[in-house]
Amino acid sequence: MRIKVIRVLFVVLFIGEFSGYTQEEILDQKINLVKENVSIASVLGELETKLDFTIGYSDSAIDISKIISINAKEKTLAKVLRNLFPSKLYQFKVLGKKLLIYKRPKKYTISGYISEKVSQEYLGSVSIYIPELNTGTTTNDYGFYSLSIPEGNHQILISFVGYKNIKKNIDLTSDITININLEPETEYLDEIIISSDQETSKSQITQMSSEKLNPSFFEDIPTILGEKDAIKTLQLLPGIQSGSEGSTGFYVRGGTPDQNLIILDEATVYNSNHLFGIFSIFNGDAIKSVEIFKGGFPARYGGRLSSVVKINTKNGNKEKFAGKANISLISSSLLLEGPIKKGKTSFVISGRRTYADLLLLPLMTKEEKLAYYFTDVNAKLHHVINDKNKLYWSTYYGQDKYRNRTVFENERSKQKILWGNITSTLRWNHEFNNKLFSNTSLIFSNYKFTVSKDDRGGANRSSTFKTSSGINDYGIKFDFNYYPTPNHTFRFGIGSTYHDFTPKEINIKNINDDEIVNTQKIKTLESAIYIEDDWRINDKISIYPGLRFSHFQHKSKSYFKPEMRLSAAYKLYPLLTLKASYARMNQYIHRLSNSGLGLPTDLWVSSTERLKPQLSEQIALGIAKDFKNNVYGLTIEGYYKKMDDIIAFKEGASFAGLESVREITGSIRTVDFVNGITTGKGWAYGTEFLLRKKKGKLTGWLGYTLSWSQRQFKDLNGGKIFNERYDRRHDFSIVGIYKPSKRITISGNWLFASGINYNLPNTLGVAAGNNFPIEDVNNNDNILLFNTEKNNFKGENFHRLDLGIQFHKITKRNRERTWGFSFYNVYARKNPFYYEISSENQNSPNVLYRRYLFQFLPSFNYSLKF
Numbered sequence: 001m002r003i004k005v006i007r008v009l010f011v012v013l014f015i016g017e018f019s020g021y022t023q024e025e026i027l028d029q030k031i032n033l034v035k036e037n038v039s040i041a042s043v044l045g046e047l048e049t050k051l052d053f054t055i056g057y058s059d060s061a062i063d064i065s066k067i068i069s070i071n072a073k074e075k076t077l078a079k080v081l082r083n084l085f086p087s088k089l090y091q092f093k094v095l096g097k098k099l100l101i102y103k104r105p106k107k108y109t110i111s112g113y114i115s116e117k118v119s120q121e122y123l124g125s126v127s128i129y130i131p132e133l134n135t136g137t138t139t140n141d142y143g144f145y146s147l148s149i150p151e152g153n154h155q156i157l158i159s160f161v162g163y164k165n166i167k168k169n170i171d172l173t174s175d176i177t178i179n180i181n182l183e184p185e186t187e188y189l190d191e192i193i194i195s196s197d198q199e200t201s202k203s204q205i206t207q208m209s210s211e212k213l214n215p216s217f218f219e220d221i222p223t224i225l226g227e228k229d230a231i232k233t234l235q236l237l238p239g240i241q242s243g244s245e246g247s248t249g250f251y252v253r254g255g256t257p258d259q260n261l262i263i264l265d266e267a268t269v270y271n272s273n274h275l276f277g278i279f280s281i282f283n284g285d286a287i288k289s290v291e292i293f294k295g296g297f298p299a300r301y302g303g304r305l306s307s308v309v310k311i312n313t314k315n316g317n318k319e320k321f322a323g324k325a326n327i328s329l330i331s332s333s334l335l336l337e338g339p340i341k342k343g344k345t346s347f348v349i350s351g352r353r354t355y356a357d358l359l360l361l362p363l364m365t366k367e368e369k370l371a372y373y374f375t376d377v378n379a380k381l382h383h384v385i386n387d388k389n390k391l392y393w394s395t396y397y398g399q400d401k402y403r404n405r406t407v408f409e410n411e412r413s414k415q416k417i418l419w420g421n422i423t424s425t426l427r428w429n430h431e432f433n434n435k436l437f438s439n440t441s442l443i444f445s446n447y448k449f450t451v452s453k454d455d456r457g458g459a460n461r462s463s464t465f466k467t468s469s470g471i472n473d474y475g476i477k478f479d480f481n482y483y484p485t486p487n488h489t490f491r492f493g494i495g496s497t498y499h500d501f502t503p504k505e506i507n508i509k510n511i512n513d514d515e516i517v518n519t520q521k522i523k524t525l526e527s528a529i530y531i532e533d534d535w536r537i538n539d540k541i542s543i544y545p546g547l548r549f550s551h552f553q554h555k556s557k558s559y560f561k562p563e564m565r566l567s568a569a570y571k572l573y574p575l576l577t578l579k580a581s582y583a584r585m586n587q588y589i590h591r592l593s594n595s596g597l598g599l600p601t602d603l604w605v606s607s608t609e610r611l612k613p614q615l616s617e618q619i620a621l622g623i624a625k626d627f628k629n630n631v632y633g634l635t636i637e638g639y640y641k642k643m644d645d646i647i648a649f650k651e652g653a654s655f656a657g658l659e660s661v662r663e664i665t666g667s668i669r670t671v672d673f674v675n676g677i678t679t680g681k682g683w684a685y686g687t688e689f690l691l692r693k694k695k696g697k698l699t700g701w702l703g704y705t706l707s708w709s710q711r712q713f714k715d716l717n718g719g720k721i722f723n724e725r726y727d728r729r730h731d732f733s734i735v736g737i738y739k740p741s742k743r744i745t746i747s748g749n750w751l752f753a754s755g756i757n758y759n760l761p762n763t764l765g766v767a768a769g770n771n772f773p774i775e776d777v778n779n780n781d782n783i784l785l786f787n788t789e790k791n792n793f794k795g796e797n798f799h800r801l802d803l804g805i806q807f808h809k810i811t812k813r814n815r816e817r818t819w820g821f822s823f824y825n826v827y828a829r830k831n832p833f834y835y836e837i838s839s840e841n842q843n844s845p846n847v848l849y850r851r852y853l854f855q856f857l858p859s860f861n862y863s864l865k866f
Contacts, residue, residue, distance in 0.1 A: 027081075028076050028077070030076055031080060033050075033080060036069040038068065040066050040068060040084060041065065052097070055101060089103050089106060108148065109434045111145060111146040111178075112145065118319065120181075120346075121314065122144075123163075123182065125139060125212070128147060129156070129158075130147075130149055131157060146481075149172065150172075153170070153171050163183060164183045206579070208581050208620060209581065213290045215230075220737050222802035225278075225329045225330050225857070226820065226859040227279050227330075228285075230282050230284060231280035240294070241753065245833050251306075251726045252292075253686070254724065254727075258590060258593070258604075261304035262311070263308070264311050265392075265396075267396075267423035268443075268497075269423065269445070270447035271421055275400070283335075286313045287314070288315070290310070293308040295618050296581030297585065299532040300479065300548075305643060305646075313380055316337040317339065318345070318382070320338060322866065323337065325866075332353065334350065336348070336350075345381070348378075350377070352375065353373060353376075354375075356372055366407065368406045368407075369403075369406075370402075370403070373401055375397075378395075380392065389430055390428070391428055394424070400419050413454070415454075420447070423445045425443050428441075435482060436483075444473065444474060444475075448468060452467075465506070466507045467506040470502050471604050473497050474497070475495065487536040489534040493529070496525065502520065505520070522605070522608070528550040532546030542569045543567065543568045546565035554607060559588070563584045563585060563586060565583050566583075567579070578621075579623065580620065582620075583617070588607045590614065591604050611647070615644045616642065622636055630694065631693065631694060631696065633690075639685060639686060640684075646681070647677050647678070650678045680711060680716070682710065684724075686707030688705050690702075700735040700737055701733075702734050704733075707727075708729070735747075744806070745804075747803070751800050753799070754794075757793065760787055795832050796850070799829060801825070802822065802826065824854060824859070827856075832851070835850055
């Protein structure tokens with residue numbers, strides 16, 4: 001019996017019933033068969049007669065006219081068949097009383113790198129698709145791809161947003177390497193994409209709760225003071241809420257800013273703010289891509305509870321020199337890139353500096369001079385050793401500097417506050433073969449905050465002090481990508497980071513050369529090993545399981561934590577997918593904050609034998625719907641997150657402020673920060689809605705979040721559950737970008753968010769003196785205001801409209817010039833920054849005042865690409 005459609009029978013194998021015979025019973029039957037110079041067809045016919053079953057095969061797969069000889073005595077049918085068909089490509093399956101013989105098609109691997117034609121910059125997330133096989137893959141962060149498919153003629157489609165699609169026909173008869181250069185598509189300037197995978201639709205991938213932005217997107221969004229900011233753009237997405245007005249701190253699904261893992265070229269960034277939180281440290285011109293995970297975390301990420309923000313910088317143009325200059329209301333920036341050795345080695349360097357200090361200088365007096373500025377420098381070298389080995393070295397330096405100098409008669413005082421990050425990463429890409437890719441990283445990260453004061457007066461009045469805190473990280477990572485089949489993409493690796501904490505370091509010196517020096521050091525080791533697999537089971541079901549084992553060592557105390565990750569997707573319809581995920585996360589380092597604003601005075605500390613790691617478990621369920629031609633996309637997700645051993649200050653506790661030398665000294669001499677901390681539990685749950693328009697002259701999205709976030713600590717609020725400070729019930733955003741022509745870009749966004757929670761005094765109390773009984777209770781000096789419940793006041797709702805317009809022009813020298821104008825808070829809404837209770841005098845009643853930061857704020861920026 002000859003069967004023309006072997007694939008159909010192969011599927012039936014898994015769903016049919018065995019009619020009395022099992023595969024083992026038939027294949028293990030012993031037979032005697034001796035034949036010389038006969039055809040395979042003759043032998044198969046005799047086997048059918050002897051064993052009373054039929055044999056099915058395909059003429060195209062088996063040469064039944066081949067002449068053979070066979071001498072089988074008391075051999076099993078399986079061995080006889082293997083003698084007839086020695087190649088392992090031939091397989092045998094039993095279905096009832098039928099034996100199927102089929103030949104697996106031989107597979108070969110196509111692999112290579114995809115880069116931009118103009119600059120030779122490697123492109124990640126590019127789609128490589130085989131239509132007739134309904135299979136494909138995407139490039140990794142370094143532009144590498146690998147795809148194993150059957151031999152034969154195939155058409156390959158390569159596509160990526162902003163570039164011309166490529167169709168390539170191949171005759172696959174062996175493993176081949178295909179490196180592809182994509183040409184930018186000028187027509188795509190009218191389109192902006194925001195998606196988890198820039199070309200693949202949301203309904204086609206397993207991953208949920210993630211978004212990816214390309215740089216052109218946040219360049220078009222209206223910005224405060226003309227500064228392009230990737231972090232502020234992320235805050236416009238559902239599930240990612242901003243803190244106070246103007247702050248770059250962000251809160252993801254009920255978490256806190258310290259629970260966000262921010263990675264810059266594989267290095268952890270501990271302070272992401274400039275200008276006390278108004279700007280982020282990331283220079284938009286140097287960024288290649290930004291990706292955020294809110295849930296369903298891949299196993300390769302760990303160490304934080306709430307989110308992962310992954311930022312990659314540009315590699316540099318390997319073909320020609322290029323650059324970009326920017327001037328905005330308070331800062332300027334310059335980017336230069338080009339080849340050191342054409343086609344082999346490239347560089348990119350960018351710098352940014354504010355000139356607020358220069359603008360304010362004419363307003364200063366001789367008696368008092370204030371100065372503040374920040375600066376950023378990004379640098380990167382990329383070298384192609386050969387086709388299988390590549391090196392990347394990237395570094396970042398950023399610092400904020402505040403100076404205050406006062407002169408009064410014979411007394412002089414200088415105060416400096418400095419804070420900033422340094423990161424450096426050396427990466428080596430190695431391609432072991434066409435299915436196994438590795439990346440080895442050596443990582444350094446530094447954050448330091450320093451305050452110094454120098455007072456000079458008369459002969460008997462002189463003193464200096466300097467206090468600082470910070471952290472140094474030294475890490476190594478080995479990451480591997482393995483592509484065994486189109487239905488499996490494995491990632492696995494191991495990494496370790498040595499943390500060197502300096503929670504407090506102080507040096508005080510007076511006129512008599514008396515010196516107080518005190519330093520606290522905490523040294524820990526954090527390590528992890530992980531494996532994950534993006535597994536497409538069939539056309540409808542795919543799963544993304546992962547397992548991470550993390551280890552943390554502080555002195556003799558060791559924590560070992562397994563972390564399970566799982567995402568799953570089920571296609572209800574071709575463009576409608578149901579998704580679910582589970583993630584368990586541990587966090588071993590913590591940030592102590594007096595303000596919650598992410599100011600530089602915040603302190604990073606380590607888990608110890610007395611301070612346990614924080615733990616979270618999150619589940620999410622949602623749908624992803626893509627519409628025809630991928631113009632519109634809709635995602636709806638619900639989540640629930642439980643957090644344990646999260647930290648907070650006890651009532652009235654804090655770490656040292658800057659008000660006096662005595663306060664700082666006292667704090668340093670009793671340097672046990674754990675005593676002022678309490679641990680507890682947290683809950684966060686909600687629903688997120690995102691409708692996107694991804695193509696056309698008008699693009700943008702509408703986002704909405706309904707959420708709850710609660711906390712419970714034994715030592716706070718009487719042990720009762722309370723709403724977290726940034727528990728916002730409703731958060732709504734609408735973003736639009738309209739490009740009527742290549743010369744004009746019009747953009748706008750409107751935001752609405754429920755008010756956050758504040759601690760406001762609602763009870764009068766009497767402060768006891770040194771002696772009892774307490775007397776003169778009417779004396780206002782003894783009257784104190786305090787609150788009896790945590791976060792007892794709900795602030796007013798927040799809403800704001802921002803507008804922007806850009807004018808583009810190509811100059812005679814073929815340079816792109818852009819004038820941009822943005823208008824922040826167009827209708828001058830006085831959104832609350834904080835509240836305070838005060839009175840005009842001792843006899844007047846206390847009044848609640850709303851303090852605000854920004855009203856209507858116009859700005860401009862000018863950029864020139866060359």
